[in-house]
Amino acid sequence: MASSSSSSYASDSQNCTHWKYHVFLSFRGDDTRKTFTSHLFEGLKHRGIFTFQDDKRLEKGDSIPEELLKAIEESQVALVIFSKNYATSRWCLNELVKIMECKEVKKQIVMPVFYDVDPSDVRHQTGSFAEAFSKHKSRYKDDVDGMQMVQGWRTALSAAADLSGTNVPGRIESECIRELVDAVSSKLCKTSSSSSEYTVGIDTHLKEVKSLLEMESGDVRILGIWGMGGVGKTTLARAVFDTLSPRFQYASFLENVKETNINEIQNKLLSELLREDKKHVDNKTEGKRLMAKRLRFMKVLIVLDDINHCDHLEYLAGDLCWFGSGSRIIATTRNREILGMNNVVHQVTTLLEPDAIQLFNHYAFKGLFSPDEHMKKLALEAVSHAKGLPLALKLWGIWLNNKDKTLWREAVDMIRRESSEDVVNNLKISFEGLQDKEKTIFLDIACFFRGMRKDKTIEILKSYDLDAHIRLHGIIEKSLVSISEYETLQMHDLIQDMGRYVVKEQKGSRSRVWNVEDFEDVMMDSMGQGKWK
Structure with missing residues (x-):
């Protein structure tokens, strides 16, 4: 799974990119500016909904400033707040005409709110609307254009009145505003750093994750998204977040958790969920207590992206009772062990060949030229070496796209020989997270034991490490090695390349030799004598 316009998630996201604002508010200033509209604006802002509100509007005359017309055109949703004096304003009425035009031409979503009027008065221009139109008719009775x-x-x-809307009279305004904000949020396109990416194979994963989350259940759930580095865990988590966050009043996506101090993450999480931009706690223990106290009645969606230590779950989602009914916490990781045995886990696997080819070709052949058959053949060689890893497919595709076509043969050969520094460095993160004795076993597997039966390998490894079977389990849990249906050790080609790269770069001595070509060089190196396998 990778970050395609062929997927419904990506298509929906890409169709949203032309909106500058989430919401345009149309209202009669004298009626609601200091009451309902101001409260609604704050509710939208707190939910992270970017709203255009013309605070300086004078509503005099017929002509609407060009910048206001542009703001209407660039808003995905128009909230029209009908009040008793709405129709007395020619400004408001012209604004509404523009909004209804955008509904037809730009597929803008229009949501009417009937503040202190009956929808039938708006629909048929009766009541206070009849009085307003009597004056308009009198004003323009001798003006053909005016009457039109x-x-x-x-x-x-x-x-507008025929559209499904919200009736406010007789209801508690705060409840109406909360429902309106929820309704707007559910209709918005959720654009993000990932939604503008080219994604392949995401829909199946997205469907399965949504099924595992069981959104109709009122309990609190934690879901782990697990897989090797560069396989698309963050892309999937972002797609889930963008899809489901409108169903939650409070949501937070915390990126690169492993790179940040836990207390700092706690403060960021509390600020985003409580909508209070301040430092809440001074240490992680205090953070646990405050989260349990402040969040227990809140239905939240939290994504903890790229966790690598059990402390991350303990101090950020240590107990399900910290969160309100219906809450969902999603954690992405390369290490299956830290998710615990009781949490549901979805594994993200590498791409199937057709999806891998599609992703690679998107980046490799993007915009510059039409590939000939020779280049397509070279592309297939690169795709084959990537073995479905989205990170490699994307990076290599971009790299080749910047090469003159006459250099592609040499470039693909270089990929096959040396992989890519960016890919290797990404995969090394998982290696660096191993304990020292786990690193030793991993490097032995990368150099010698890939494809060997698990029991035979453990027997060999126990000659120098009696706990080899336990350490092997830890390596498997960190997505570096897998066991086939035939009980043999399997490893992605690029992970093996990374392991052998680590061996070649070891300072002072070369500890392992796996091919004849390197044997003589190591024998000649006095620093390596007696230290290699």
């Missing part, structure tokens, strides 16, 4: 404008206002009002 008045008729356009009537048409826009009738069309």
Whole structure:
């Protein structure tokens, strides 16, 4: 799974990119600016919904400034707050006409709110709307163009009132605002750093993760997303977050958790969920207590991206009772062990060949030229070496895209010989997370034991490490080695390349030799004598 326009998730995301604002608020300033509209604006802002509100509008005359028309065009949703004096403002009515045009032409979502009026008064221009239109008709009775404008206002009002909307009279305003914010959030395109990426093979994973989360259940759940480095765990987690966050009042996506101090992460999480931009706690123990106290009645969606230590779950999601009913916590990791035995885990695997080819070709042949058959053949060689790892497919595709086509043969040969520094460094993160004795066993497998039966390998390893079977289990849990259905040790080609690269780069001595070509060099190196296998 990787970060395709062929997937429904990516298509939906890419269709959202032309909106500048999430919401445009249309309202009669004298009626609601200091009351309902201001509270609604704050509710939208706190949910992270980017809202255009013209605070300096004078609503005088017929003409609407160009920047306001542009703001309407660039908003995905228009919230129209109908109040008793809405129709007295020619400004508001012209604004509404523009909004209804954008609904038809730009597929803008229009959501009417009937603040202190009946929808039928808006639809048929009765009640206070009849009084307003009587004055408009009198004003333009001798003006043909003016009367056409008045008729356009009537048409826009009738069309808007026919849409599904929210009736406020007789209800608690805070409840109405909360429902409105939820409704708007559920309709928004969720754009993010990942949603603009080219993704392949994500829909199947997304469907399975949503199934595992059982969103209709009211209990609190933790889900782990597990896989090797560069396989697309973060891309999947972001897709899940973008898809499901509208169903939660409070949501937070915490990136690169392993790179940040736990107390700092706690403060960031509390600030985002409580919507209070301040330092909440001074240490991680205090953070646990405050999270349990402040979040226990809140339905939250939290993504902890790239955790690598059991402390991350203990201090960020240590107990399900910290969170309100229906909450969901998602953690991505390369290390299966730290997710614990009681949590549900979804494994992200490498791409199947058709998806791998699609992803690689997108980057390798992007925009610059039409590939000939020779280049397509070279592309297949690179794809074959990547063995479905999205990170390698993307990085190598971009790298080749910047090469003159006459250099592709040499470039692909270089990939096959040396992989890529960026790919190797990414995979080395998992290696560096091993204990010293686990590193020794991993390097032995990378150099000698790949494809050997598990029991035979353990028998050999026990000659120098009696706990080899336990250490092998730890390596498997960190997504560096897997066991086939035939009980043989398996390892991704690029992980093996990384392991052998580590051996070649060892300072002072070369500890392992696995091919004849290197044997003579090591024998000639006095520093390596007696220290290699």
